[in-house]
Amino acid sequence: MYGVLISVAANALILKYVLENERNNCECALTWHHNFIKLYAPVVIFLSFARLLFREEINKSMRTALFGLIFGVLGLVSFAYSITLIIYFFKLQRESNCDCSRDWKRNVLAYPLVIIAIAILVVIFLTMAFRNRSGK
Numbered sequence: 001m002y003g004v005l006i007s008v009a010a011n012a013l014i015l016k017y018v019l020e021n022e023r024n025n026c027e028c029a030l031t032w033h034h035n036f037i038k039l040y041a042p043v044v045i046f047l048s049f050a051r052l053l054f055r056e057e058i059n060k061s062m063r064t065a066l067f068g069l070i071f072g073v074l075g076l077v078s079f080a081y082s083i084t085l086i087i088y089f090f091k092l093q094r095e096s097n098c099d100c101s102r103d104w105k106r107n108v109l110a111y112p113l114v115i116i117a118i119a120i121l122v123v124i125f126l127t128m129a130f131r132n133r134s135g136k
Helices: 002-023 032-053 055-061 065-094 104-134
Strands: none
Touching: 002 032, 002 104, 032 055, 032 065, 065 104
């Protein structure tokens, strides 16, 4: 549940950030990355709420081929979205002449990196714990 809430909060901030860049006519930040994020962030927010509210129904529907295919495609697009967030974050960080995009919310674009780092640390910790247990 907390993961869903973090996802909703992060994507709401990301959406707010890209919409503010658009409203402020921040031309250096208005790339295809911006457009993709602007379109897909609301989808992520909606799907996160749906997953929270309809967890059991979604799990049951995953057993059907059609919904399995739909969720598979959404998974791939979500993966592309995460990669796009990371690329967009580094692109804006690198551009020294894009002052209009500087905002603390820009750092939220890197949240997939934080999730990946935490996942790697958990895997390393579990691997070490498993090795220590099996070695006794």
